[in-house]
Amino acid sequence: MLEIKNLSKMYDGGVQALNGVSFNVKQGEFLAVIGLSGSGKSTLLRCINRLIEPTGGQIIWDGQDVTAASQEEMRLIRRKIGMVFQHFNLVSRSKVITNVLSGRLGYVNPLLSSLNRFSKSDVDMALDQLDRVGIKNQAYKRADELSGGQQQRVGIARAMMQTPAMILADEPVASLDPVLAHSIMQYLEKINKEDGVTVLCSLHFLDLVHRYADRAVALNAGKLMFDGSPKEINDEKFREIYGKDAERVG
Amino acid sequence: MMKKSPLPKSIVVGLATLLTLIVFAYGFTVTKVNFEETRSEKRVASLTRILRALAHPKIFDYDYETVNVQEPFYLGCPEGGIEAPNPDRSAAFILVKSSCAEPGETIALEGHNFQENSSGPIYFVGFSPEAPDGVPLKMGDFQADAQGNFQVEVKLPNRQVKEEAQAIRAVGKTRIGAPKFSPEAKVTWEKIVETVFMALLATTFGTLLAVPISFFSARNLMSEVKSPLGSIALALIGWPLGMWLGIKTSQLLTLAFSSFFDSFFATLAGALILPAASLAFGKWFLANQNEDLEFRFERRLLNLLYTLMMSTLALAAVLFVGKFLLQLGAYLAPNKDVPLYFLRKFVSQLGEITAILAPVFAALVGGGVFGGFFAQTGQRASDKMPASAAKVFNLIAAPVAGATVAVLIMQGLDWFYQYNNPSVTLYTPAAIGAAFGLALAFVVKPKQPLPVGTVIYGIFRTLLNGTRSVEALIMAIVFVAWVGLGPFAGALALGLHTVASNAKLYSEQVESILSGPLEAIKATGANRLQTIVFAVVPQIIPPYISYTMYRWDINVRMSTIIGFVGGGGIGFVLQQNINLLNYRAASVNMLAIAIVVASMDYISSVLREKYV
Numbered sequence: 001m002l003e004i005k006n007l008s009k010m011y012d013g014g015v016q017a018l019n020g021v022s023f024n025v026k027q028g029e030f031l032a033v034i035g036l037s038g039s040g041k042s043t044l045l046r047c048i049n050r051l052i053e054p055t056g057g058q059i060i061w062d063g064q065d066v067t068a069a070s071q072e073e074m075r076l077i078r079r080k081i082g083m084v085f086q087h088f089n090l091v092s093r094s095k096v097i098t099n100v101l102s103g104r105l106g107y108v109n110p111l112l113s114s115l116n117r118f119s120k121s122d123v124d125m126a127l128d129q130l131d132r133v134g135i136k137n138q139a140y141k142r143a144d145e146l147s148g149g150q151q152q153r154v155g156i157a158r159a160m161m162q163t164p165a166m167i168l169a170d171e172p173v174a175s176l177d178p179v180l181a182h183s184i185m186q187y188l189e190k191i192n193k194e195d196g197v198t199v200l201c202s203l204h205f206l207d208l209v210h211r212y213a214d215r216a217v218a219l220n221a222g223k224l225m226f227d228g229s230p231k232e233i234n235d236e237k238f239r240e241i242y243g244k245d246a247e248r249v250g
Numbered sequence: 251m252m253k254k255s256p257l258p259k260s261i262v263v264g265l266a267t268l269l270t271l272i273v274f275a276y277g278f279t280v281t282k283v284n285f286e287e288t289r290s291e292k293r294v295a296s297l298t299r300i301l302r303a304l305a306h307p308k309i310f311d312y313d314y315e316t317v318n319v320q321e322p323f324y325l326g327c328p329e330g331g332i333e334a335p336n337p338d339r340s341a342a343f344i345l346v347k348s349s350c351a352e353p354g355e356t357i358a359l360e361g362h363n364f365q366e367n368s369s370g371p372i373y374f375v376g377f378s379p380e381a382p383d384g385v386p387l388k389m390g391d392f393q394a395d396a397q398g399n400f401q402v403e404v405k406l407p408n409r410q411v412k413e414e415a416q417a418i419r420a421v422g423k424t425r426i427g428a429p430k431f432s433p434e435a436k437v438t439w440e441k442i443v444e445t446v447f448m449a450l451l452a453t454t455f456g457t458l459l460a461v462p463i464s465f466f467s468a469r470n471l472m473s474e475v476k477s478p479l480g481s482i483a484l485a486l487i488g489w490p491l492g493m494w495l496g497i498k499t500s501q502l503l504t505l506a507f508s509s510f511f512d513s514f515f516a517t518l519a520g521a522l523i524l525p526a527a528s529l530a531f532g533k534w535f536l537a538n539q540n541e542d543l544e545f546r547f548e549r550r551l552l553n554l555l556y557t558l559m560m561s562t563l564a565l566a567a568v569l570f571v572g573k574f575l576l577q578l579g580a581y582l583a584p585n586k587d588v589p590l591y592f593l594r595k596f597v598s599q600l601g602e603i604t605a606i607l608a609p610v611f612a613a614l615v616g617g618g619v620f621g622g623f624f625a626q627t628g629q630r631a632s633d634k635m636p637a638s639a640a641k642v643f644n645l646i647a648a649p650v651a652g653a654t655v656a657v658l659i660m661q662g663l664d665w666f667y668q669y670n671n672p673s674v675t676l677y678t679p680a681a682i683g684a685a686f687g688l689a690l691a692f693v694v695k696p697k698q699p700l701p702v703g704t705v706i707y708g709i710f711r712t713l714l715n716g717t718r719s720v721e722a723l724i725m726a727i728v729f730v731a732w733v734g735l736g737p738f739a740g741a742l743a744l745g746l747h748t749v750a751s752n753a754k755l756y757s758e759q760v761e762s763i764l765s766g767p768l769e770a771i772k773a774t775g776a777n778r779l780q781t782i783v784f785a786v787v788p789q790i791i792p793p794y795i796s797y798t799m800y801r802w803d804i805n806v807r808m809s810t811i812i813g814f815v816g817g818g819g820i821g822f823v824l825q826q827n828i829n830l831l832n833y834r835a836a837s838v839n840m841l842a843i844a845i846v847v848a849s850m851d852y853i854s855s856v857l858r859e860k861y862v
Contacts, residue, residue, distance in 0.1 A: 079775030089770035106775020
């Protein structure tokens with residue numbers, strides 16, 4: 001479903017964030033992306049929906065070449081790929097429901113939506129999604145009045161508004177405590193198992209990877225170091241991914 | 251490693267000190283610092299006079315009852331002197347020891363039977379054949395006690411000795427009735443109201459224009475706007491074409507409807523039906539577009555057609571509404587004596603604004619529709635064509651676009667410099683522009699996205715900086731030439747300056763927003779307009795409000811002095827009063843300015859705290 005072929009990204013300053021990364025993702029898979037901070041995980045996820053322009057290689061999504069898509073085609077591709085962020089990236093001064101409805105922007109009429117007009121069915125859908133993550137009663141609060149865990153659930157609801165075929169989650173639990181982290185991961189798992197949405201999720205903690213991911217890919221300095229089942233990550237593999245001096249925590 | 255300085259540090263410091271001394275010494279000379287002047291008696295006296303006048307703002311006025319007492323007096327005593335006269339003691343009278351004295355001598359003077367607590371000036375009155383009624387020269391003031399008596403010493407003037415009798419006169423004044431506002435205070439009130447509203451209008455309309463401009467001059471938004479050359483070239487052709495068509499349409503429609511405009515009811519009907527019709531059409535059009543993102547050219551052409559129909563309908567609606575408001579205003583406000591004249595007049599002024607804005611609206615919509623359509627077509631062509639075809643396409647489109655732009659620029663300059671020579675304004679720029687476009691098309695890779703947004707950003711920033719560097723006071727001079735002396739000129743000048751300053755401040759706020767929400771909204775598949783509305787606007791509302799209030803504050807302060815160059819408001823009377831040496835009235839003006847500025851300061855800080 002998603003093929004990444006020889007993907008490279010060189011930033012303007014000459015930093016090689018990705019270096020010839022290739023792997024495939026199957027429909028309905030829960031794929032964890034692991035690696036040190038700065039190893040290129042975020043860059044990889046953002047190249048997939050071209051929030052960052054890759055400098056080399058190809059991304060094939062549903063048989064379509066993402067890297068060659070025009071701006072308009074890119075809109076159509078992006079609206080099928082939800083994204084969840086480490087810092088939630090909610091518009092903090094807007095209401096929760098507005099944040100969730102913004103997930104619909106790829107589908108609705110640009111002019112009407114710019115006047116903040118959404119159809120009844122879209123609003124109902126937004127409330128349903130909020131209900132699903134258990135914060136329907138917070139819908140008309142301002143986003144910054146919510147706690148961190150609640151904000152991330154709004155982020156998930158926003159992504160789900162896109163009726164996505166795939167969700168890119170960029171360290172979705174890195175700013176949350178361990179209890180909240182599991183609850184957020186369980187929502188992602190539910191979306192993955194119940195709705196069949198493919199999930200690409202970058203993670204820091206290996207126990208989360210073991211617990212939730214079907215498969216893991218590991219990056220180190222922009223290179224793919226590992227591609228396989230999380231169970232195969234033994235101490236030797238671990239040191240390959242994280243460097244010689246690394247010690248396991250959690 | 252730091253390189254060791256070739257000179258010891260102490261010498262460097264010494265040289266720097268010397269240099270500083272020289273700089274400041276020269277500065278003192280150039281600014282003509284003159285301490286001699288500050289000590290001169292004459293200067294100090296006039297300073298005292300002005301400061302004392304300023305300390306007595308003429309806010310209140312009284313009605314006075316005056317008593318005029320005059321005694322003959324001789325300047326220069328003959329041998330033996332002159333016996334002091336014995337005045338009538340039944341009314342107020344003044345007494346002198348002797349009815350004569352040498353010029354410049356100080357004499358004692360007594361007054362009795364004046365009104366209690368009255369006060370007033372004492373004059374020496376000189377008579378001559380040219381002035382049989384006498385020329386008074388003030389020698390001093392008196393203040394009577396509770397019994398109406400006073401004693402005072404006055405110095406006689408250094409006049410020529412005369413044989414004829416002259417006189418000493420005391421004028422006693424008592425206030426009667428309650429204090430009332432002086433005419434100066436009334437004028438000040440009128441003008442300060444004018445000033446505050448001048449600032450209000452300038453801030454409102456300046457801000458309305460500054461907000462959209464600020465998006466075009468924000469680097470973070472504009473640097474992402476990139477298009478291939480083909481798209482840019484077509485947009486550059488489409489914009490002027492669309493604007494021209496828009497203006498033409500507006501002219502044609504005005505002409506076509508002119509017979510309707512003669513009848514009040516036809517205009518009313520149009521003003522009611524057309525807006526409703528265009529709204530209904532717009533709704534239908536938008537509903538038919540939903541979720542249907544097809545890229546076919548025929549589909550686009552049909553959309554363009556519908557958009558044009560809708561814009562024409564909307565333009566007609568605007569024209570009708572404008573005319574209707576004008577006619578309604580004329581009917582409501584036949585003359586200045588009707589009650590609430592200013593409200594009635596406002597109706598026709600709204601109509602006039604609508605009439606002025608209609609062609610602007612038409613030009614912008616026309617330009618936007620055609621420019622957008624052309625740009626999209628160019629983009630699609632560049633995307634879909636093979637590289638060689640795109641190159642050929644660029645080689646044709648870019649020279650045409652270059653020629654169009656160059657000719658338009660020269661036509662604009664022609665207005666200023668009046669070349670009146672088609673080879674300067676038409677052929678040469680067309681050739682140069684075409685050559686430039688051709689060169690660009692050769693150099694640039696056919697499908698490479700060019701940073702057109704950064705170029706637009708640069709143009710906007712340059713224009714803003716240029717406009718901002720001209721003070722509102724100087725702009726007011728130009729506007730005074732256009733709309734005449736008065737507050738309207740001042741409001742226009744302040745408004746223009748507000749656009750430039752606030753657009754810059756706003757755009758800096760746009761540049762400092764959080765990029766996280768921006769990328770999140772973009773990731774949902776939102777287009778640029780949606781991204782701005784959903785990710786940018788919510789973040790910039792608080793700073794925008796804050797800067798707008800701050801600008802109102804500044805505009806109130808500026809509008810107090812814009813009258814110095816004829817821009818109306820309180821500055822106009824203040825300058826007059828200063829020029830007429832009427833310092834007590836000027837003091838009232840300055841007091842009013844201080845109160846208004848201070849309270850604006852306070853109000854805006856309270857509001858900012860509350861809403862931001």
